[in-house]
Amino acid sequence: MTYTAPIAEQRFVLDTIADLPGLAALPGFGDATPDMVEAILSEAGKLTGNVFAPLNWSGDQAGSRLEGDQVFMPEGFKDAYARYVEGGWAGLGAPVAHGGQGLPFVLASAVQEQLTSANMAFSLCMMLSMGAIEALAAHASPELQERYLTKLISGEWTGTMNLTEPQAGSDVGALRSRAERQADGTYRIKGSKIFITWGEHDVAENIIHLVLARLPDAPPGTKGISLFICPKFLPDGARNDLRVTGVEHKLGIHASPTCSMSFGEHDKCVGYLVGEEGAGMRAMFTMMNHARINVGLQGVAIAERAYQGALAFAKERVQSAKFGGGRDPVRIIEHADVRRMLMTMKATTEAARALTYLTAAAVDRAHATGDKAAAGLADLLTPVTKAYATDIGVEMASIGVQVFGGMGFVEETGAAQHLRDSRIAPIYEGTNGIQALDLVGRKLGMDGGTHWRTLFLEIRDFIGDLPKAGDLGALRPYLEDGLAALENASVWMTGNSGDALTDTAAGATPYLRLFGVTVGGYLLAKQAAVAAQRLAAGEGDAAFLRAKIATARFFAEQLMPPATALLGPITRGSGLFYAIEEAALGA
Structure with missing residues (x-):
């Protein structure tokens, strides 16, 4: 394809x-x-x-x-x-x-x-x-930046992130990798890591591993973790004491070497401290937050690729007469249900793209100007971007297989590969459940809830400025319903404390979905409003602009109502989650 x-x-x-x-x-x-x-x-x-x-x-x-x-x-x-x-x-x-x-x-x-x-x-x-x-530019010493950044930026060398360990999983604070201080200012690193993306390969001259490890006198938990550079090849050209011990056999992304790594088998793995001792998570989060936005982007990207393949197939595949008229078979793009699937793919992908670009632009504004509002928006939207966009990546790839029908289940068409590849994105860089907990547990409460309230006010003002009639006017009731549900859910979420926090956790994932769909619908409506202005002025590609308006309406009328209905499940609490005793759940 x-x-x-x-x-x-x-x-x-x-x-x-x-x-x-x-x-x-x-x-x-x-x-x-x-x-x-x-x-x-x-x-x-x-x-x-x-x-x-x-x-x-x-x-x-x-x-x-x-x-x-x-x-x-x-x-x-x-x-x-x-x-x-x-x-x-x-x-x-x-x-x-x-x-x-x-x-x-x-x-x-x-x-x-x-x-x-x-x-x-x-x-x-x-x-x-x-x-x-990003991590080295923000936290490494000038000496380390001089030694490693230039080659990473040129692309001559590649970088990795080494967090996960077999016994720790997503609980980074439970890692056991050790770092021992040396007289020359370096450290000796010893430990094992798993699921290291592109941990070993042959496309570049050197691989710069960023490794989390704990000093002997460090406190437990994440506060005791430090970050180190462990290059595959040391500055003198010698091979460092680190190696790949295995490559995972995975559901998808087969060409990406997901490695198990061993550091210091011979007690000679040299590491260079990035930032200060004990500040490893702060440095790593610089890397992880950008990575989470880029992983959200993977959901957008795979949805786009799946849509392009499904659209091309639907234009060519001839099968069955159109429902309610004629006997001759038609191209499947003429069937209403296939159109429903294609429009769902198109509208959802464009909504997720807009959300992802908005989050990345907020990061840019925060970095360029120090704007706290932009930084707060970026923090608020990062878990939504990562989770919502990767969820829809899987869903759109699955719909893509459905458009292909039986041929989609055959590997040679390529549709199945998109579904297999997309499935990892909701898992790595913090599972989507963790993203939802981050949203409700940390991001909603930042600065007293200023950031989500400001965003919702912006959406409300936009809705208020929409015309009462026409294509743009048709968006109003759906945006109003979505925003009302999201506001109510947000107030409920932020009002819980103590034992009720289990109820917050129970509603976190559907809440994030409601958040993503509502903001996505708003961003598509913003694009539709610009498209309408340009059409009225006779500017731009008229067909593209008309499609923008139709796409926003489809998303609002077809996809927002089910998301708005999530308000009920979000606020019903966790009681039924635990209503069946564990032993009675099954063997």
């Missing part, structure tokens, strides 16, 4: 939701001119469509393979990565001081979306390196 980057859609969302023109006026982002943005998205589209996408299927079939202590990537991956490095793509959003281009994170995210749609397994390499760059 081919992939074509949705450049017109990306540009529209960057302009109307991320306000990229406004970002370009902020300090450090002046190069993000319309011409530059168009050139970047266009050239990235060529790279992803012509170089990365053709390797998606073959990479899935071949997978990465472990031979001894070396992982070899499928045919074509090394050359494709070299093309990526030659184009300077790795440094798109990285600091200028270390060789990056210093462009907005949201623009780099749009390029990362293209990479992920084209080849999700491959794109994970770039995503992890982006996170390592």
Whole structure:
């Protein structure tokens, strides 16, 4: 299946939701001119469509393979990565001081979306390196930045994140990896990590592992964790005492080497402290928050790729007469139920894209100006972006299989691969259940609830400005109902304490879903309003703009009402969750 980057859609969302023109006026982002943005998205589209996408299927079939202590990537991956490095793509959003281009994170995210749609397994390499760059730029010493950032930003070296351990899982505070101080200021690292994405490979000269470990005198829990750089090759060229011990056999993303790693088998693994001792989680969260937005982007990307495949198939596949008229078989895109599925895919993907770009742009504004409101919005929306967008990635990929029918269940069509690949995204970088708990347990209460109340007021003001009639007017009742349900649920969530917090936890996941759908509907409506203005002025591509309005209406009328009904389950508490004794649940 081919992939074509949705450049017109990306540009529209960057302009109307991320306000990229406004970002370009902020300090450090002046190069993000319309011409530059168009050139970047266009050239990235060529790279992803012509170089990365053709390797998606073959990479899935071949997978990465472990031979001894070396992982070899499928045919074509090394050359494709070299093309990526030659184009300077790795440094798109990285600091200028270390060789990056210093462009907005949201623009780099749009390029990362293209990479992920084209080849999700491959794109994970770039995503992890982006996170390592963020962490080192924010927390590493000037010496470590000089030594490692430049090569990461050029793409000559890649980065990883080493958190998870077999006994700890998502409970990072339970990790056992150890770090011993050395007289020369370095540390000796010893421990094992699992599920390390792109932990070993052959596409780059060196791999810079960011490793969480605990000093002997550190307190228990997350406060006692420190972050270290453990390079595969040390500055003198010697191989560090770390190695891959296995590569997981997974449901999807077969070309992405998910590694078990061993550090310090011979007590000689050299690590360099990033930041201060005991401040590892603060440094790692810099990496993780960007990673969570980019993982949300994976949901958008896989939904887009699944939609493109389903749409192309529906236009070609001829089967059955149209219900209620005629005897001749028609292309399945003419059947109402197939149209329902395609419109669901299109509208949901565009809503999630808008949410993701809005979150990334808020990060940009916070970094560029120190704006606390922007930082608060980014914090609030990050768990929603990660969880909602990755959930819909799985759902849209599943609908894509359904559009293909029996052929979707056959691997050769590629539809099944999207479903398999997408399933990991709701799990890693903090499961979506953890994201929901983060939203209700931490983010809603930040600064006294200022951030969600401000966002909801903005939505309410927008609804109030909509016309009473026409396409835009038709959006009003659905947006009003969605916002009312979300406001009521938010007040209920923030009013719980003590034993009632179990009820909050019970409603957290449906609450996050309601949040994502409501904000997504609002963002589509904002785009529809701009589209209507441009149509009235005779500007832009009329067909594209009309589709924007129709898509917003479809989302509001067809997809928002079921989400609004979640208010009941959200507020009913946890009683029925525990109504059956554990022993009676089954063997």
